[in-house]
Amino acid sequence: MRQVIEEYGTVDSVKLIVDRDTKKSKGFAFVEMPDSTEAGQVIKELNGAEYEGRQMVVKEALPRK
Template sequence: MNIYVGNLNYRVNETDLQEVFEDYGAVSSTKIITDKFSGRSKGFGFVTMENQDEANKAIEELNGATYEEREMVVNEARPRKENFNR
């Protein structure tokens, strides 16, 4: 399951995110989204967990939890919408 994690402190990196989610099960990958020009975190990222039950437990317990002085928003990621404006 692909999990969206928002409202992250800008200091949080992919290793930090992986450590938080590993408390709930195996993490396949983590990705912090960064600005393509500055390289600075945009304050959100994605975590992939293969086990559905572990992923749901992580979402349930981490949504609204405080990490690095910020209240995280954690939910199942929605598919990215295509931008058809040209």
């Protein structure tokens, strides 16, 4: 995942979310990027793209209410 995102800019961190019991990916991740312009480009280019046989949903994470 990091390598795909890094094609668009600098990545500070990638946190893949995994199931505690099975240790398998839950199918989503959080990526932090220092540059909002680059992050916007990632969202624009990769939302809807296929990654490892699955369609990606790429959007800005918002705080819970």
